[in-house]
Ligand SMILES: Nc1nc2c(ncn2[C@@H]2O[C@H](COP(=O)(O)OP(=O)(O)OP(=O)(O)O)[C@@H](O)[C@H]2O)c(=O)[nH]1
């Protein structure tokens with residue numbers, strides 16, 4: 182039978198078959214993936230073939246994983262040589278961002294966008310918890326959204342508390358498989374609980390002490406919103422390590438730099454201190470945002486590779 186992995190704990194999996202029936206499954210024997218150093222061979226969204234057995238607790242055995250159309254990956258926090266596949270076969274990602282409770286940094290947003298560019302996953306910024314914003318913060322948020330919109334990223338504002346923007350968010354999901362990502366505590370599971378009634382996913386208040394989330398969701402899981410519309414809840418990401426991008430190609434994953442690449446004097450320009458660099462020139466003239474350029478430099482230097 183064919184199916185899609187909707188949950189992966191590392192030791193067992195939940196697979197949805199073509200009729201929508203869920204099977205608890207395990208991976209057959211010694212299953213090795215060719216050439217990839219990943220901590221999880223199978224991720225949410227993977228399309229698999231499996232056999233159903235009549236005995237045992239795990240009733241299905243997965244014997245084949247189909248090639249992935251795309252996937253999103255991050256460096257594992259513990260085993261640095263390994264990467265962790267967050268999810269596969271995605272149509273888009275919504276990056277849930279909050280300016281307060283907790284605060285999401287530009288560095289984190291830009292790292293996520295670079296990763297998503299590298300793996301070809303269109304990303305929309307979703308500013309949540311707007312009910313907590315005062316006028317000044319609204320203004321600030323508009324400026325940030327404007328900055329990202331100018332370089333091609335759609336951005337919306339929502340509140341799981343006041344319901345602002347939730348219709349617009351729902352429309353974005355239609356007929357797609359969407360990954361929700363972001364720091365712990367930004368409201369990913371809370372938003373999914375509103376979008377898919379009766380799920381009752383666990384959520385927790387953020388810590389008063391650190392103003393950060395407490396990592397409530399522990400495994401990625403895909404839920405059906407509608408026929409053909411799926412949403413994936415994920416554990417909050419603390420630090421996002423960028424995987425496998427050579428320095429002289431990093432600029433390809435910043436759309437505003439990519440469009441200027443052939444205006445630099447050297448075609449292997451890293452947009453750092455080379456003469457005749459069109460990117461540095463654009464930053465000087467405020468045509469490229471300084472915060473984006475700072476994010477670029479910090480990734481280029483690899484000095485805070487895990488923020
Ligand atoms: N004021 C306000 N609180 C919100 C909003 N959305 C979520 N929250 C609260 O934020 C806290 C964290 O929400 P969760 O849904 O658990 O966050 P999460 O992103 O799933 O976190 P992890 O599972 O740890 O990654 C909860 O107390 C929610 O009630 C919002 O729009 N406004």
Ligand SMILES: [Mg+2]
Pocket residue numbers: 369370371383384397398414415416417
């Ligand atoms: Mg959660």
Ligand SMILES: [Zn+2]
Pocket residue numbers: 445446450451452453455457458459460461
């Ligand atoms: Zn350059």
